[in-house]
Amino acid sequence: MIHKRVLPILFSIAALVAAMSFTVPNAPVLTINFENVVGNKPLVLDSITYKNELGQPFTITKFKYYISNISLTNSEGKVFPFHDTYLVNEEEPTSKKIGIDYIPSGFYTSITFTIGVDSAGNCSGAQTGALDPINAMYWVWNTGYIFVKMEGKSPVSKSPGNLLEFHIGGYKAPYNCIRTVTLKFTKALTIADDGYGYVTIKADAAELFKTPTAIDFSKLSSVTDFHNSITIANNYADMFSIKE
Amino acid sequence: MRGKYLYISLAVLFIIASLAFIGDDKYWTITKEDVKLDFPKDFPKPLYDFKNNIPTPEGFTLGRKLFFDPVLSKDSSISCGFCHQRIAAFAHFDHPVSHGINGLLGKRNVPPLQNLIWEKEFMWDGGVNNLEVQPISPITNPVEMNEDLKDVIMKLQRSRVYPAMFKAAFGDSVITSQRLLRALTQFTGLMVSDNSRYDKYMRHEDTLSKTELHGLQLFRDKCAQCHREPLFTDNTYRNAGIAYDSTFKDSGRIKITGDKRDFMKFRVPSLRNIEMTYPYMHDGRFRNLKQVLDHYTQTFTKESGVDPILVNGILLTEQDKTDIIAFLKTLTDKTFLYDRRFADPNMVRY
Numbered sequence: 001m002i003h004k005r006v007l008p009i010l011f012s013i014a015a016l017v018a019a020m021s022f023t024v025p026n027a028p029v030l031t032i033n034f035e036n037v038v039g040n041k042p043l044v045l046d047s048i049t050y051k052n053e054l055g056q057p058f059t060i061t062k063f064k065y066y067i068s069n070i071s072l073t074n075s076e077g078k079v080f081p082f083h084d085t086y087l088v089n090e091e092e093p094t095s096k097k098i099g100i101d102y103i104p105s106g107f108y109t110s111i112t113f114t115i116g117v118d119s120a121g122n123c124s125g126a127q128t129g130a131l132d133p134i135n136a137m138y139w140v141w142n143t144g145y146i147f148v149k150m151e152g153k154s155p156v157s158k159s160p161g162n163l164l165e166f167h168i169g170g171y172k173a174p175y176n177c178i179r180t181v182t183l184k185f186t187k188a189l190t191i192a193d194d195g196y197g198y199v200t201i202k203a204d205a206a207e208l209f210k211t212p213t214a215i216d217f218s219k220l221s222s223v224t225d226f227h228n229s230i231t232i233a234n235n236y237a238d239m240f241s242i243k244e
Numbered sequence: 245m246r247g248k249y250l251y252i253s254l255a256v257l258f259i260i261a262s263l264a265f266i267g268d269d270k271y272w273t274i275t276k277e278d279v280k281l282d283f284p285k286d287f288p289k290p291l292y293d294f295k296n297n298i299p300t301p302e303g304f305t306l307g308r309k310l311f312f313d314p315v316l317s318k319d320s321s322i323s324c325g326f327c328h329q330r331i332a333a334f335a336h337f338d339h340p341v342s343h344g345i346n347g348l349l350g351k352r353n354v355p356p357l358q359n360l361i362w363e364k365e366f367m368w369d370g371g372v373n374n375l376e377v378q379p380i381s382p383i384t385n386p387v388e389m390n391e392d393l394k395d396v397i398m399k400l401q402r403s404r405v406y407p408a409m410f411k412a413a414f415g416d417s418v419i420t421s422q423r424l425l426r427a428l429t430q431f432t433g434l435m436v437s438d439n440s441r442y443d444k445y446m447r448h449e450d451t452l453s454k455t456e457l458h459g460l461q462l463f464r465d466k467c468a469q470c471h472r473e474p475l476f477t478d479n480t481y482r483n484a485g486i487a488y489d490s491t492f493k494d495s496g497r498i499k500i501t502g503d504k505r506d507f508m509k510f511r512v513p514s515l516r517n518i519e520m521t522y523p524y525m526h527d528g529r530f531r532n533l534k535q536v537l538d539h540y541t542q543t544f545t546k547e548s549g550v551d552p553i554l555v556n557g558i559l560l561t562e563q564d565k566t567d568i569i570a571f572l573k574t575l576t577d578k579t580f581l582y583d584r585r586f587a588d589p590n591m592v593r594y
Contacts, residue, residue, distance in 0.1 A: 125376030126425035133380055134394045134421050140380045142500050143373040175502055226502040 030072070030100045030189075030197040032111075034088045035243060036063055039206045045090055050206065053214035058154035058164060063090040063205055064137060065148040065236075066130070068121065069114040069180075070100065075107040075188060085117060087130040087137060088203070103197065107188040111199070115236060116147030116178045122171045142225070144169050147177055148236055150208055157221035165222040166208060168232045175226035177233035183242050200243040207239035208232055271584055274301040274308070278585050279430070283361075284438040286446065286474050292361035292375045292433055299430040302412040304585075307431030309409060310424065312588045315399050317389035321345050324382065324428075327354045330586050333517035333577075334358065334435065340528030344388040351492040353528035355513060356521045358437040358580065364479050368510045368526045369497045375433060376425045393421050400424070435586060437516050438474075439579035442571075446474070452574060459571025466558050467568070470512045470551075476575070481509040485539070485550040486525055494527065507549060519576045533572060537565045 036043035038050045038060065049057045068085040082100050089095045121131060122144045137146045146169040153162050170177045183201065191197040209215035213231050223232055279299040283290060297303075310316065312325040327342050328334035334357035336342060342350035352368050366372040372381060382388040383396065400406040400419050407417035414423050442460075444450035452460065463471075472478045481497045488495065488508060497506040510526045524530040530539065543557040544550040560568070580586075 123373050125374040126422040126429075128420055128422045132421055133377070134397070138380075140372075140377075140384050141367075142371040143377055172501075 030103050030191065030199065032070075032098050032100065033198070033200040034067075034096045034098075034203055035200055036088075036090050036096070036203050036205060039204065043090060043205055052154075052206065052209045052217065054216055056154055056156045056217045058152050058157075058217060060090075060150065060152040060205060062149060062151035064088065065115060065203070066117050066137065066145060067098070067113050067115065068117055069112075071112045072103065072108045072189075073110045073112070074104075075109055079112075080104065085121060085130045087135055103191055105191045105193045105195070107190055108185065108197075109188055110182055110184045111189075111201075111242075112180065112182040114178055114180050115240075116169065117145040117171070118178060119171045121145070139167075139169060144171055148208070148232075150205060154217040154221065156218040158218060159221040163221065164217060165224060166232055167224045168229050168236070170226055170229055175229055177229050179233055179237040181237070181240050183240060185242060186244060202241050202243045204239045204241070208236050210235060211238065272587075272589055274305045274585060276301060279304045279434060283436065284443075284474070287359075287362065287438065288475075290361040291364055292429070294361075294433065297376070297426045297429055299434060300413065302409070303414070303427050303430045304434065306406075306409045306413045307427040307429070308586070308589060309405075310428055311431050312590055315403070316383055316391060316396055317345055318391040318395075319345055322389050324379065325588055327382075327388075328357050330583075330588070331581060332356065332520045333437065333581060334586075335521040337520070338522065340523050342388060344385070345390050348387040350385070350387050351494050352526055353523065356517055357432055358435050358516055359475055359514065360435060361433050362475050365511075369500050370481055370511055371500045376429045379425060379428050393424075397421060397424065431586075435580070437577040437580040440516065440577040441574040443474075443577070445574070453570070455567050455570045456574050457571075459567035459569070460574075462560070462564050462568050463571050466560065469553060471515050476515040477512045479512070481506065481511050482551040483508045483549050484510070484525070485542075485544045485548060485554055486510075486527075486529070489527060489529075492527055496526070515572060516575050517577055517581065519573045520581065533569045534565060537568060541565075 038048070041048060041050065043060060043063060045063070046059060046061055049059055051057055065088055066085060067088060069081065069083065071079050071081040073079050080103065084100075086098045087095060088098075117131065121127075126133075131145070133140075137149060138144075139146060146167045148166070148168045150164070150166045152164040154164050155162055157164055159165065168177050185199075189197055189199055209217075209232075213235060215232075215235070220228060223229055279301055281294055281299065310324075311328075312323050314320045314323040314326070316323060322343075322345050327336045327339075329337050331337060336354035339354065341352055342354045344350060355368065360366075360375055363375070364370075366375065366378045367381065372378045380393060383391050383393065397419050400410075406419065410419050410423060410427075411417040413427055441450055441452065445452050464473075470478055470480070470482060483496075486508065495507055497509040498504065500506070518524075518533065522532060524533070524536050530536045537558075537560060540554065540558045541560050544555050546555060
C-alpha cells in the first residue's frame with residue numbers, strides 16, 4: 001500500500017529535476033576582458049608617468065568609457081547583436097570584465113562595438129545600471145552621456161592644477177563622437193556547445209592623444225563640450241585592439 | 245467629577261480635530277481619477293510617452309512630496325517649489341532670474357511648468373531632451389540646488405518616510421535616480437493648462453469681450469506664427485532681438501549646438517498664464533507685457549541676427565497693444581492655478 005503513495009512523490013521529484021535541467025541550459029558565455037594600457041605599459045592610475053607623442057609627461061587619475069551595441073560575426077558572415085551597454089572604469093576591476101550570455105556556439109571571426117552610447121540611449125530619459133546618471137558620465141546642461149572620460153595631470157598643462165580633463169561625448173551632428181569599432185580575430189573565436197569564450201581587448205589610453213592628431217597638452221588640456229571633441233573622438237576610434 | 249468633564253472635553257476636541265483632518269485628507273488625497281491620462285482633445289499628441297511611467301496615486305503623491313521637499317538641495321533650503329510657485333503657473337513670481345542656495349542668483353528667468361509633455365526639449369536653450377531628466381539640471385546646478393544625485397538618494401534612503409513611499413509607488417523600497425525622476429515626472433507631467441477663458445471660448449463654453457476678440461484677431465495676425473495655438477509655442481528657438489547682456493554673458497542656444505546661427509536664440513515660450521509669469525524674456529528684463537510689445541514694435545538691422553520675421557518690427561498701435569494684452573489675459577487658467585493636486589502638501593490648505 002505504501003508504494004502507491006511514494007511513487008507519485010518520486011515521480012514529482014524526477015519531473016522537477018528534469019524540468020530544472022531543461023530550464024537552466026548550459027548557456028555559453030563570452031567573457032570580454034578589457035585591459036587598459038598606455039602605449040606598451042599597463043595603465044596604473046596616479047603612480048606611473050607616461051609620455052605623449054610630443055614627449056610631454058602626464059599621469060592618469062581617471063579612465064572610464066562606455067561600450068555598447070556589441071555584435072559578433074561568425075564564420076558564415078552572420079551577425080549576432082547584443083543590446084546592453086557597459087561602463088568600463090579603470091577604478092573598478094569588476095567593470096573591466098563583461099559577460100555576454102546566450103551566444104550560439106560556433107566560430108566567430110570578428111567583434112564590433114560602439115564606443116559610447118547610441119542616439120536612442122541618449123534620448124531615453126531616466127535610466128538605470130550603466131546608464132544611471134549617478135555614474136558621473138552624464139552631461140546635465142546638454143543632455144547626453146560622456147562616452148570617454150580621461151583625467152590626469154601634466155606639468156605642461158595650463159589648466160588650474162596642471163589638470164588634464166577630457167570628457168568626450170555628444171551624439172548629434174556635427175559633433176557626433178560615437179565611434180564604431182570592428183576588430184578581427186586572427187584565430188577564430190570558438191564557442192563550444194557547453195563551453196565558454198574568452199577574449200581580451202586592449203584599450204590604449206595614449207591613443208586619445210596620438211593619431212591622427214597628436215595633442216600638445218600645453219595647448220589643449222581640457223575638452224568638456226563640443227569644442228575639440230571630434231579631434232579626440234577621431235583619435236580614440238582606434239584605441240582598441242585584440243590581445244592575442 | 246471635574247476629571248469626567250475634562251475627559252469629555254478632550255474627547256470632543258479630539259473628534260473636532262479628527263473631522264478637520266478628514267476634511268484635509270480629502271483635499272490632499274490623490275485618487276485614481278486625479279492621475280487619469282485624459283488630455284485635451286484639441287491638443288496634439290503628447291511628446292512624452294507615459295508608457296513606461298504610468299501615473300498612479302502613489303507615484304504622483306511621491307512626486308509631489310519630492311517637488312516640495314528642500315531635501316533635494318545641498319543644505320535643505322531650496323525645493324523645486326521654491327522657484328516654481330503654483331500661483332505663478334510654477335514660474336517664480338516677480339523674480340527676474342532664479343534664486344538658489346546661499347542667496348545665489350542664476351542668469352535665467354524661471355519658466356512656468358505647464359503642458360510639459362508637449363515640449364520637445366527643455367530649458368531656455370533646449371539643452372535637455374527628455375522631461376524625465378530635466379530635474380537633474382536644477383538639482384545639480386551650483387547656483388540652484390547644488391546637490392549631487394547620489395547624495396539625494398542617500399538622504400532619501402535614510403529618511404523615515406521616503407522608503408515606504410517608494411515602496412507604495414514602485415513595489416519595493418529601493419530608491420534609484422530613475423524612480424526619483426519618474427515620480428517627479430508623474431507630478432509635473434500632469435500639470436496641464438487647458439481651461440482658460442480662451443479655451444472655454446474655443447469650446448463655445450464662454451464668450452470673450454469685443455476688446456479681447458480684437459486682441460485675438462491681432463494676435464493671430466501678428467504673433468501666432470511663433471506662438472502657435474493651442475500651445476502658444478511652435479517649439480522653436482529664435483533670436484527675438486534681445487540684446488546680449490555683458491554681465492550675464494548668456495549667448496543662448498549656441499552653447500548647446502555650437503552653431504553660430506544659434507547665437508542669442510532662445511526657446512519660444514508658451515504664452516499660457518502669461519499674466520502670472522512676469523517678468524518676461526529669458527532673463528526677465530521686461531517687467532510687464534506692455535514693455536514686451538514695445539520691444540517687438542521696434543525695427544532691427546539684419547546684422548543684428550534677429551529673426552527675419554521681426555526685422556521690420558511688428559506694426560501695432562497703442563490701442564492694438566492694449567487689446568492684445570487683454571486677449572493674453574484670457575490665457576490665465578484659474579482651474580490650473582488653483583488645482584489642489586499641485587498644492588504644496590506641507591502648507592496649510594489655502
